[in-house]
Amino acid sequence: METLELLQAYWWLLIAVLGAALVFLLFVQGGQSMLYCKASDSERQLMVNSLGRKWEFTFTTLVVFGGAFFASFPLFYSTSFGGAYWLWMLILFSFVLQAVSYEFRRKKGNVYGTRTYDSFLMFNGLFGCVMLGVAVGMFFFGGAFTVQKANILEPGNPVISQWASSHGLEAMLCWKNLLLGFAVFFLARTMAALYFINNIGDEDAFIARMRKKVLVNGLIFAVLFVAFLVVLLLSGGYRADAQGNIVAEDYIYLHNLLNMWWLAVLLLAGVVAALYGIFTGAFTKSRAGIWFSGTGASAVVIVLFCIAGYAGTAYLPSTLDPASSLTLANSSSSLFTLKTMSIVSILVPFVLAYIVYVWSKMNAVQLTEKELESEHHKY
Amino acid sequence: MNELIEVVDWSRAQFALTAMYHWLFVPLTLGLSVIVAIMETIYYRTGNERWKGLTKFWMSLFGINFACGVATGLILEFEFGTNWSNYSWFVGDIFGAPLAIEGIVAFFMEATFVAVMFFGWNKVSKGFHLASTWLTALGVSLSALWILVANAWMQYPVGMEFDPAQMRNVMTDFFAVALSPVAINKFFHAVFSGWTLAGIFVIGVSSWLLWRKRNISAAKSSLKIGAWVGLAGMLLTLFTGHGSAVEVSRVQPMKLAAMEGLYQGSVGADLIGVAVLKSNPEQTPDDPMLFSIDIPKGLSYLIYADGEHFVPGINDLIAGRSITAEGDTVYGLSYADKMALGRKARTALADYSKALEANDSNAIIAAEKEIKENFPYFGYGYLEKPEDAVPPVATTFYAFHIMVAVGGLLFAVLLLMLFASYCKTNVLEKSWLHIIGIFSIVLVWICSQAGWIVAEVGRQPWVIQDLMPTNAAISSIQSDSVQFTFWLFAVIFTALLIAEVSIMLRYISNASKTDIEKTR
Structure with missing residues (x-):
């Protein structure tokens, strides 16, 4: 493998890992979507404060996910963000509302009232998850765009990446994308229930209800995900041949999974771990379900990214002009930039280490009503 | 458009x-x-x-x-x-x-x-x-x-x-x-x-x-x-x-000229303390202010630590004009020149693409050379007139x-x-x-x-x-x-x-x- 190719694969893997971390951390959004479920005021307070101590991680991971994409595959940044305008704007809009809602919701003088901020959190909980799923769905089911780099020489119409005038609305209405979007949404809700079980103490009735939620949401997720997987594995796509020409291929994702058998093994392991987490959350007294489901879901996301982009697969297929489809090779940064960024990525384990350390310190004791009462800073 | x-x-x-x-x-x-x-x-x-x-x-x-x-x-x-x-x-x-x-x-x-x-x-x-x-x-x-x-x-x-x-x-x-x-x-x-x-x-x-x-x-x-x-x-x-x-x-330098409302540069340029610009200052480049309180030679001194240094104004930059320490007026590239070079870079880039498609290595090398020489002015090729760069x-x-x-x-x-x-x-x-x-x-x-x-x-x-x-x-x-x-x-x-x-x-x-x- 050439160095450039290797670094492209490395950066795609890093993006996959960030995507996996993001999906894991979407339990925050899943929890937000439960705020209007049956719960007492004190339970709702516990839910919000439990999530509120983690929302920044999800938000930061989303930002870093975007930044890493920009640095390593700028043509994706240029094409998808500038093209699927409405999709990304809806995602951004929902996260802007989230960012202030925890801090503002119960503060005196917040102008719009607690319910407004809670509805913002609900909005982000639903649309944030579904639309991020839709965005990832485009990795497989494509977008309506063309890429003509020579356009930059045309002063009257200089834009390289041109998208159909629907600008992402078509992706938001594509049932295949929505299938993944809702699978992500119910996964996030399942994970949220598992997180509450793990993080909130002394609330037996609440925990019992959360265990039911794990089962119901987990089952819906499993059905949606299996349906998505079937659709995906039966779908065709595009692949760059040895000369870099884009050619159509039926069952491309199935082929990728079979050709890269270790991914199939990881997928299977991920699904089993996720289901085991759901099982322990729903039927046992264990509070550790989130770690199994979280790890499993993360593994599945990594596999999805890998089969979307590796082996010359077009990870953003163009439905208008197959030759414009984006592959790791034709959309990446230069060798120099990828090398430089790879050196920076050595810091990632240190970052992960202090996050894990701080998380474990802060979560050593479960959140209780008593603790919340004595807390100076609460949401 | x-x-x-x-x-x-x-x-x-x-x-x-x-x-x-x-x-x-x-x-x-x-x-x-x-x-x-x-x-x-x-x-x-x-x-x-x-x-x-x-x-x-x-x-x-x-x-x-x-x-x-x-x-x-x-x-x-x-x-x-x-x-x-x-x-x-x-x-x-x-x-x-x-x-x-x-x-x-x-x-x-x-x-x-x-x-x-x-x-x-x-x-x-x-x-x-x-x-x-x-x-x-x-x-x-x-x-x-x-x-x-x-x-x-x-x-x-x-x-x-x-x-x-x-x-x-x-x-x-x-x-x-x-x-x-x-x-x-x-x-x-x-x-x-x-x-x-x-x-x-x-x-x-x-x-x-x-x-x-x-x-x-x-x-x-x-x-x-x-x-x-x-x-x-x-x-x-x-x-x-x-x-x-x-x-x-x-x-x-164009930003600095705009910051100071300096249309016509000078040796020993003043630093403006308080001033009001005329409604169309570009029409009176020698006197663009309705009124101003200046610090004599302050701009030259602050920027170059030399009260006699020439500071170019907007029109000097457009014309590529400057004044040397010896007091000679010299001309470098004007914005019109830069626009021409920018367009040359663009044309060379188009030629390069064609040469690449035709696999014409001589043409590729020639176009590359042309692009490299003129790329510093690439952006000027998009401008319609020099004043667009103000x-x-x-x-x-x-x-x-x-x-x-x-x-x-x-x-x-x-x-x-x-x-x-x-x-x-x-x-x-x-x-x-x-x-x-x-x-x-x-x-x-x-x-x-x-x-x-x-x-x-x-x-x-x-x-x-x-x-x-x-x-x-x-x-x-x-x-x-x-x-x-x-x-x-x-x-x-x-x-x-x-x-x-x-x-x-x-x-x-x-x-x-x-x-x-x-x-x-």
Whole structure:
């Protein structure tokens, strides 16, 4: 493998890992979507404060996910963000509302009232998850765009990446994308229930209800995900041949999974771990379900990214002009930039280490009503 | 073409809106994180609980503000893709790296340790908590470093070369990008201005407490720290501001000319203190001001440390004219020449593409040579006339002079407050002092915003200096769509700002009725 190719694969893997971390951390959004479920005021307070101590991680991971994409595959940044305008704007809009809602919701003088901020959190909980799923769905089911780099020489119409005038609305209405979007949404809700079980103490009735939620949401997720997987594995796509020409291929994702058998093994392991987490959350007294489901879901996301982009697969297929489809090779940064960024990525384990350390310190004791009462800073 | 212009204008408006709102919150975060860390350090060292109370009071205000900065920052990052799609490809290879590093190095640090700051009082040791507060402040500053490296690179593109095969620029020297003198100056100037702003904010709130005669001891202690941090910030802002102006004269002389409203350059150029521009100053380039109070030869002296040095004006730069130390008028490349060279680069690039398709190696080499020679003027090829390279002079001029004048005023306020906080007489109890302190809060934000207006409006029409004008950097979207999202964000940002200010005011008011120094 050439160095450039290797670094492209490395950066795609890093993006996959960030995507996996993001999906894991979407339990925050899943929890937000439960705020209007049956719960007492004190339970709702516990839910919000439990999530509120983690929302920044999800938000930061989303930002870093975007930044890493920009640095390593700028043509994706240029094409998808500038093209699927409405999709990304809806995602951004929902996260802007989230960012202030925890801090503002119960503060005196917040102008719009607690319910407004809670509805913002609900909005982000639903649309944030579904639309991020839709965005990832485009990795497989494509977008309506063309890429003509020579356009930059045309002063009257200089834009390289041109998208159909629907600008992402078509992706938001594509049932295949929505299938993944809702699978992500119910996964996030399942994970949220598992997180509450793990993080909130002394609330037996609440925990019992959360265990039911794990089962119901987990089952819906499993059905949606299996349906998505079937659709995906039966779908065709595009692949760059040895000369870099884009050619159509039926069952491309199935082929990728079979050709890269270790991914199939990881997928299977991920699904089993996720289901085991759901099982322990729903039927046992264990509070550790989130770690199994979280790890499993993360593994599945990594596999999805890998089969979307590796082996010359077009990870953003163009439905208008197959030759414009984006592959790791034709959309990446230069060798120099990828090398430089790879050196920076050595810091990632240190970052992960202090996050894990701080998380474990802060979560050593479960959140209780008593603790919340004595807390100076609460949401 | 009209649609293109509308998309460009609305995209610029949307980006400006987001950036200006973002910069309402960020400087306070930058400075207040340091002030809070200083207060907690005093608590850590003395063990005196009143400092813990003070730390918590200011930390709460920090938290209210922090959320809005995070929210607007997210939009800013993604708008490079959503609204400046061409830009993202043309220079993404260079520009993306600082953004990714910002995320990896700074954002996670902020996100992790800010949680300890707020929720870790009873969960971690005093030392670990203090370290977390400082690490949050460090994370905030590191975040500013990388985004300002990215911004500085747009104003002074270095460490890269053009790759004609991919029709984009690629990075060749990371350290040239990260450590360019423009980036270093910009970083320190912006961060220290944040210290100043937060210092004034603390002074203003403390002045209000003193005015209402509530929590006098807390207010006096806070005011003293605010004044010290603010004054340190102001002195360093002045120093780095001068450095920035020198860099601007070197790499963006047109911006400097606009900042000073200088149409006709001269040997021994005056520095304008106070002035009003005529309505059409370009028509009277020798006398563009209605009235002005100048410092003779001040501009030449400040920029070149030589009162007799020639400073080019807008018309000199367009004509490529300058005057040597010996007094000879010499001509370099005019903007018309640069436009011709820019078009030559574009034609060569088209030739290169054709040669590449035809696999004609001689033609490829010839085109490559032509591109390399003329690429420094590539962006000029997009301009229709030389005057298109002149930024909005009035906006740049007034923003610069407002920044300088208000900055000077705030410098005096900081000295006054520091004097008052150490004065043995009862100066700190004077109402006029409290009113100055409170009113300064408004002034410091005006000053801060004006600074960014100078930096960003003054560099127009370039999104990347000399290489890409704003109208070539955009996304292919309908102007109606951008107009819609502009208004959407205008409404939501304004609503959030109203909420933030309201919450802060209520919090300060309610806290003032309790004992702030008492630990809760």
